[in-house]
Amino acid sequence: MKKRLIQAVLAAAIPLASINVQAADPVYGGTMDVVVQPEPPSLMIGLYSNAPTQQVAGNIYEGLLRYDKDLNPQPLLATSWDTSEDGKTWTFHLKHGVTWHDGKPFTSADVVFSVDKFLRQTNARLRQSLQYVDSITAPDDYTVVFQLKQPFGPFIGLFETGTMPMIPKHIYEGTDYKTNPANHHPIGTGPFKFAEWKKGSYIHAVKNENYHVKGLPYLDDIYWHVIPDAASRSVAYETGKIDVLPGGSVENFDIPRLTALDNSCSTSDGWEYFSPHAWLWINNRNYPMSDKRFRQAIMYAMDRDFAKNALWNGYGKVAKGPVGSKTNFFNKDLPDYEYNPKKAKALLKEMGYDGTPVRLLPMPYGETWQRWAEAIRQNLAEVGIKTDMVSSDVAGWNQKISDWDFDLSFTYLYQYGDPALGVSRTYVSSNIAKGSPWNNAEGYSDPEVDKLFAEAATAYPDSKRQELYNEVQAKLVEDVPVAWLLELEFPTIYNCNVHNLIDSAIGVNDAFGTAWIEK
């Protein structure tokens, strides 16, 4: 316990601005133009936790902690934290002198309200984790105590803005959260204040003069532009209208050209916390996908290196198994499924595959995914698996996955730094339920896997968790419940005059508090 506390205090002593060492000295002032795609449905981050909402609202709202690129917690609204010997009691010490954008003070009552009342009701993902939490109490204005029912390994990873944003109690308590008029004018504690949202055009946020980190932010204001067409977004960047293209906002085919422009920089940092993991859903319920050998044959049939190079410009990494290599508890010793059509054909022959065609449902998220489906269809055809491509829009695609009305389909999901948060949900049998495309939609069920995941989530300490996760990863890689594709990387492209753009594991979804523009 002592060691952890000291670590936290040390981290707290380092001012936020110096997390990244900069060659030049930051200058104040300037407007930054960023693309947001698609237009967010709302900026109320407690109600909407999708990426575009967080990209904007991450500057307005804050969580108790942030995470550096190695996923170590850093202080933000909490200056330090400590945990009991059994891992069940967590105490957070809040920063003094923090105010909401409307001038009211931020206190422990806000934390208890945000987590226990607001988010427990509205945030489905956090709700899953909060079931391990027995009580949340505020002994004084600047202390919050989380009492867990049992140790929960990923607990300290829950505190970033998108997962656990702080919501102002004085505005929301006792109201209907979804219809509260304040949703249209978000109030947070972040370095930027909401100014205006011209629907269909832009969102404008201005500098918070009373920001609780002295000397920040550097920028005067930020515009997030809504430009619905990918090619137009590229042009906007080229013509200098836009300073920052967040990862995924232009088509992959455009990235080499845009990064080659004068004074254009790019980085694939800022995705460590999410570690987006792409795979091919395989509906395990139906023949021929119910045969393990068929699923393995798919793994051997796919030329994933080609896809990485042709579709993702070489960004990313061929996925070894269910856990991303940047996520905690990744098993380094998994066997490889190399591109090997011969082996695939042999497996198909061994199982006596009769040539039944399978339906392939591409993900309607733009060019790259469509092309990827076409490439995999071709890969499968070459080993003798005939596919019928089914086409759908986002709503139809969602519906088909949730209703299990598919044979093969694509998806990619975030891992949130810990297998208990972002991995087990896809494989445990308790998560087999119609109606959601983010659970165990493939219908894989194995009691041993269930047991290993359950134990690993609450095991203590981490070495014990690693052991259990290694075992479950090896088992899954053998069974191939889904066909893992790539660990995706979405490079952020930006004008080189912008400095310190990304300084945490959530990248552009975090506040641009330390970003500054060279004059």
Add this chain to the structure above:
Amino acid sequence: MSIQTLFYIGGRLIKGLLVLFVIAIFNFFLIRAAPGDPAKVMAGEAGATDELFLQQLREQFGLDQPLYYQLWVYISNLVQFDMGETYRQQMPVFDLIMDRLPATLLLTGTAFVLSLVLGVLVGVIAASNHRKWIDSAISVAALVFYATPLFWLALMAVLLFSVFLGWLPAFGMETVGANFTGWDRFVDIAEHLVLPAMTLGLFFTAVYARMARTSMIETSRADFVKTAKAKGMKPSRVTFRHTLRNALLPVVTLAGLQAGQMIGGAVLTETVFAWPGIGRLMFEALFQRDYNLLLGVFFISSAMVVLFNLATDLIYCIVDPRIELAK
């Protein structure tokens, strides 16, 4: 205006309202036949979901009610000019549409006038030089623009005028953050308008040019034109007094129909140029399954088509008095 004409207009308006009513019902069922529902799409945006969250959303949107009840609620609200709230932005549908409609009207209006004037002019020039090189040149040019996909033309225009030449802005309707007022703002919007209006208008220019040309040539061979010529009327007078007036008939029919349709056609243009109009709003609403918003946009654009059709009929009888209105 005669009493008869007034009665006619009134009758047409009532019929138009009936058509709109049927359309509202038709659209209601059509849109709900699409797979997937708004709650799922919204939940999808939230990144993770469970049944509880979906149920909350459905209750909030009233989607847990039986279909006939939803229809009843929708229609009875619509009669009071209430189009409900959007699921996504949670603001009144009418407000959101009115927010976006001026942009679309500006774009389509400009494109419409541009294409009609230019199209008829070019068509008449071609027809009066029938079988000369200028006719061929115009016909070929019209065909080329007609044959080129609109979005491709749009992208090429951006490439040329924005990227290479740097003359015109590539996207948006105004320079964001510039806060222009008065004349400066007008110029700013006009500059932004050039490319989208051109690309949207060129296609229709080609259509009207072809139509006007064909029609002019045919009419010039009609008996009454021949008679006029034989009577020794000046050729220019024949062209404008007799031929053009009659030849405009099919062009007017087409233009009247397309004025309304341009709003739909603006989806592509608005997407490429990030023009904040209702075409794009509609497209997004469709994929969000934002039923109320989609129905609202359909309804408003349908209402405009009804008005355009009425206008077309009126112009029809001005251009060609032989066609009686009251029938």
Add this chain to the structure above:
Amino acid sequence: MSILKKLSSNKVALFGLIVLALLILVAIFGPYLYETSPWRMVNRPFMPPLENGSLMLGTDTMGRDVLAGLVYGTRISLLVGLISTMIALLIGIPLGASAGYFGGWIDEALMRFTEIFQTVPSFALAIVIVAIFEPSVYSITLAIALVSWPPVARLVRGEFMALRNQEYVLAARLNGQSDHNIILKEILPNTLSPIIVMASLMVATAILLESSLSFLGLGDPEIMSWGYMIGAARTVIRQAWWLSFFPGIAIALTVLALNLVGEGLNEALNPKLSGSRES
């Protein structure tokens, strides 16, 4: 026979006819002669035209043969265009003719019906129909036909309204000819030329509409069409001009040929026009 003769005496129309005939030949026999599947990734992506002897038009974003795509796409683009236009004509002509000829409540009812289809923005309606039935070559053809017929009906109605009081129609009526006969034999032939012009434009519009749907991601994923190729090449238009250029040319050429043939037919079919040409 005489129509063909007249057509071939018109050089411009002849050119269109030859191009169209070639396109039809490619559509029918091309896939047999050119066996490389248009989906096969044959070489490295983004290979410019003429760099490799066997890949004359280069490769696309995935290293697929562009020429193969063009050959296979001919069939589908023509089919979608022709079939959807035919369906649209089959709906539009009878409706418009009855409405324009009979007038009164029949006109009223039919025009209200037409108006419903016409009042909903057609491109949006097409998108919704394709979305409901899921993108496939059938739903796309159906959607295009369903949004294309109202202009036909309006046009035919307009022509009928203008012609029904002409002397020769009145004469036929006085002669005791049946309505059916008058519509089919007296009036319809005189409305054919605008219908033909419109139909030739409609085939082209259908091809363009299909490409627009593809552009928005609503194409048939199983079928290589020109529209799909442009849609897929849109994002790389600056790195790889040939990817959208060649299918664009193919579309333009097809549309051009269709229009030239349509106009040629118009002149050949319309005695008034061909008569005046001799004068």
